[in-house]
Amino acid sequence: MAELTRTIKYEADRVPGFGREVMSVPGCEALESCIQCGTCSGVCPLSIYMDYSPRQVMALTRADFKNEVLRSHTIWLCASCYSCTVECPRQIRITDIMYELKQRAIKEEIYPKKFTIPVLAKEFYKMAHSQGRVTENILATLMFLKTNWLAAMGQWKLGLGLLLRGRFSLKMESIKRKDELNRMLTTVDNLSIDSLTDGRSAPKKGSH
Amino acid sequence: MKYSYFPGCSLKGTGRAYEESLLPVFRAMDIELEELEDWNCCGATAYMAVDEVKACVMASRNLAIAEKAGHKELVAPCNACYLVLNKTKHYLHESPSVKRVIDAALKQGNLTYTGNVPVRHPLDVLVNSVGLDEVKKRVKQPLKGLKVAPYYGCQIVRPYSTFDDQYNPTTMDRLLEALGATVVTYPLKTRCCGGSLTGTLPEPGLLCSYILLKEAIKRGADVVATICPLCQFNLDGYHDKIEAKWESVRIPTVYFSQLMGLAFGLPAQELGLHRGFVPMKSLPAQTVAA
Numbered sequence: 001m002a003e004l005t006r007t008i009k010y011e012a013d014r015v016p017g018f019g020r021e022v023m024s025v026p027g028c029e030a031l032e033s034c035i036q037c038g039t040c041s042g043v044c045p046l047s048i049y050m051d052y053s054p055r056q057v058m059a060l061t062r063a064d065f066k067n068e069v070l071r072s073h074t075i076w077l078c079a080s081c082y083s084c085t086v087e088c089p090r091q092i093r094i095t096d097i098m099y100e101l102k103q104r105a106i107k108e109e110i111y112p113k114k115f116t117i118p119v120l121a122k123e124f125y126k127m128a129h130s131q132g133r134v135t136e137n138i139l140a141t142l143m144f145l146k147t148n149w150l151a152a153m154g155q156w157k158l159g160l161g162l163l164l165r166g167r168f169s170l171k172m173e174s175i176k177r178k179d180e181l182n183r184m185l186t187t188v189d190n191l192s193i194d195s196l197t198d199g200r201s202a203p204k205k206g207s208h
Numbered sequence: 209m210k211y212s213y214f215p216g217c218s219l220k221g222t223g224r225a226y227e228e229s230l231l232p233v234f235r236a237m238d239i240e241l242e243e244l245e246d247w248n249c250c251g252a253t254a255y256m257a258v259d260e261v262k263a264c265v266m267a268s269r270n271l272a273i274a275e276k277a278g279h280k281e282l283v284a285p286c287n288a289c290y291l292v293l294n295k296t297k298h299y300l301h302e303s304p305s306v307k308r309v310i311d312a313a314l315k316q317g318n319l320t321y322t323g324n325v326p327v328r329h330p331l332d333v334l335v336n337s338v339g340l341d342e343v344k345k346r347v348k349q350p351l352k353g354l355k356v357a358p359y360y361g362c363q364i365v366r367p368y369s370t371f372d373d374q375y376n377p378t379t380m381d382r383l384l385e386a387l388g389a390t391v392v393t394y395p396l397k398t399r400c401c402g403g404s405l406t407g408t409l410p411e412p413g414l415l416c417s418y419i420l421l422k423e424a425i426k427r428g429a430d431v432v433a434t435i436c437p438l439c440q441f442n443l444d445g446y447h448d449k450i451e452a453k454w455e456s457v458r459i460p461t462v463y464f465s466q467l468m469g470l471a472f473g474l475p476a477q478e479l480g481l482h483r484g485f486v487p488m489k490s491l492p493a494q495t496v497a498a
Contacts (some may be wrong), residue, residue, distance in 0.1 A: 026303045045400045049412040077412060080253050081400035082366035086374060095367070102257040116408040124254035128266065132248040134217040140407060158445055165483040167222045176246045183316040184269060185262050191309050 015066035022061055025100050030092040034058045040084035040094050050074040054084055054094055061097065070105040074098075076117040116147045129185060132175030137168050211333065212279035212325070213241035214270060216289040216437075217249055222445075223286070223437025225480025229465040230285055230330060232479070236346055236472050237338055241283060244274055250289040251296070254404060264306060265313045267296035271327070272319035282327045285465075287436035291363035293327040294370065329364060331435055331464065332371040335379045340386040348473035350388025354491060356467070357394040357429035358384060359420065361439040365398050374398075380435060380464055387471040392427040396420055401442040410449065417442045418450045421457035431488055432461040444485050460486040 023031050041053035051073045052060065060069050069075065075098050084094040102121070105111045111118045120143045127134050127142075137159075144152035162168035175181065219227040234241050247270050249255065251263030271293065274282045284290040299306045300323060314321055334343065358380045365374045372379045377398065381391045401420060405413030421443060424432045434440045443461035450457060462484060469479040470491060481488060 026299070026306060045416055046405070046412050049409075077405070077409070079362075079400050079403035079405050079413075079416075080256075081362035081403070083362070083400070085367045093367070099256055099260055103260060106258055117405075118257070120404065120408050121254045121257040125258040125262075128249040128251070128255050129262075133220075134249050136218065136221040143408070157448060161445070161485055162222060165485070167224060167483055169221060173217065173220060175248045177317070180317040181248055181266075181269060184265055184313040187313040187316050188259075188262050188265055188309055191312060 009060070009063075009065055009068065013067065014064040016064055018064040018066040019062045022097065022100055022104075027093050027096045028100055030090060031058060031062055031097055033090045034062060034092055035090060037089060039087050039089060043083040043087045044078075045081060045083065046077045046079060050077050054078075054098075057101070058092070058094065058097070061101065067110070069101055070108065070110050071112070073112065073115075075101045075105060076111065076115060078102075114147050116143060119143055119146050129182070130178070131172060132178055132181050133173040135169065135171070135173045137162070137170055138172060141170075209280070209337070210240040210242060211328075212274045212277065212282045213243045214247055214250070214274075214282055214284045214289060214293070214327075215243065216252075216284065216286040218286055218437035218441075222441050225483040226285060226437050226440070226463045226465065228478070228480035228483075229463055229469045232474055233465050233468045233472065234330070236469075236474070237334065237342065239333070239338065242277075242279070244270060244279075244282070245277060246273065250284075250286075250292045252288040252292050256292070261306065261309055263292065264296045264299055264310055267293050268300070268310045268314055268321050269317065269319065271296070271323075271325060272314050272317075272321045274325045275322060276319060279325060281333075282325050283330050283333060284327055285330050285435070286438070287329075287361050287363040288438060290327060290329050291368075294368060297323060297327065298368070329371070329435065331364075331379050331383065334468075335383050336371060340382060343383065343386045343468070347387055347471045349471055349491065351384070351467060351471050351491060352388050354389045354467075355392050355428055355430045356384050356389045357392050357424035357427060357432045358397055358464075359394065359401075359424075359432050359434050359439060359443070359461075360397050361434065361436045362398060362400050362403075364435060380433060383464065384433060384467065387467060389467065389471075392424075392429045394424065394427055394429070396423050401439045403438060403442075406442045406446055411453075413442070414446055414450055414453060417446060418454050418457060421450070421459055421461075422455075425457055425459055429459065431467075432459060433464045433467055434461055435464055447485060458486050460484055460488040462488055 038055045041047045041055045078098040082095045123142045251266030256263040402413035402416030466479045
């Protein structure tokens with residue numbers, strides 16, 4: 001017999017304050033007014049592959065179910081097409097909330113193991129940060145090496161095709177003033193997150 | 209008029225055919241594109257998933273360099289760059305706190321952002337600033353009989369609709385008609401191509417691309433025209449995998465600028481048309497002439 005698992009969430013699963021914290025980020029405020037109509041799930045071209053629909057992610061986020069949303073596949077399946085954002089009758093920037101949740105999942109390192117998408121995001125970030133530009137083929141190679149190098153074998157035909165058409169390059173692209181960019185990005189690390197909330201109360205982690 | 213040109217990483221890599229066709233077409237239109245000095249990655253999608261504020265810093269550096277160089281407008285041909293640069297402008301205008309952080313970061317490079325350089329897509333510039341009459345004047349080989357599915361992708365119309373209708377954009381349709389092509393009805397023109405999922409999670413990503421290609425064939429198109437390097441890559445590069453999973457939907461996908469170049473009589477080789485996985489058949493008009 002198939003293994004049965006509980007799908008109903010318990011009060012004890014909540015991480016109180018999580019919803020507030022997300023809703024205090026610039027651009028994510030409107031989540032408060034979600035009416036759970038499901039338009040986002042209806043227009044999402046990828047919802048058929050998601051474990052939680054976008055509507056459920058909105059409800060779970062607002063209700064403090066941090067672990068469920070940060071571990072969900074949904075946030076990584078969002079391809080940023082913004083269909084939900086433009087269709088939402090309450091003008092909730094759902095795509096931006098997905099970005100906020102992705103950032104939190106990466107920061108806390110709670111995403112599905114060996115899942116390619118957060119690995120790609122992190123490698124993309126590192127390369128853009130250190131070189132100022134992204135060399136697509138090196139990035140793809142790194143991603144496969146760090147997740148499933150066997151899958152890279154399945155890419156040989158595409159790689160060869162790109163090579164034959166002069167679209168494959170392993171020469172690292174970079175900007176001239178890397179140090180300038182680095183100084184600029186480091187400045188952000190040194191500024192407190194409080195300065196990001198326009199003077200509204202900024203709940204700290206663990207508060208509420 | 210001279211424009212600042214922000215190529216973005218893809219146009220120097222897998223999407224180089226876009227740049228190879230865009231530059232000669234702009235030259236033919238007598239518009240100067242000057243590549244932005246020391247431009248950096250726009251901070252697109254994948255970067256934004258790690259740190260959105262830093263993504264805005266990446267974008268702002270480009271905007272500020274354009275301002276410093278005295279450029280009036282910035283042209284960004286990639287949909288993702290176009291969106292991130294515009295999104296950053298929105299954040300800078302909406303949120304004083306984000307602006308404070310960005311200003312502090314820019315100061316490290318002796319740069320400032322005032323917001324007076326609009327970010328535009330080349331399609332918008334060609335149709336709305338230069339005009340279709342100027343385009344028509346340069347058409348030497350009309351694309352008579354060529355049926356084109358105009359595919360715009362997501363981020364050019366969402367979440368902001370800047371120069372066209374959000375649900376039914378027609379700028380490229382009108383441009384293609386001016387080139388003599390027949391534009392087929394293509395209701396999926398702004399549906400998602402799968403973005404980077406095609407490489408990361410093939411099944412859901414490729415399904416998105418498959419649907420678009422199948423619909424284009426069903427509508428009788430000979431070719432799909434794109435305005436974004438990632439859309440072009442997805443619709444062009446994965447035919448083997450799509451065929452293995454579903455069925456063959458081999459239809460060429462080219463950049464709108466490549467079709468413009470052909471209509472202007474520029475040689476196919478110089479427009480990067482040899483870089484596509486599914487080659488475009490020679491134009492019906494040329495076949496008749498031969």
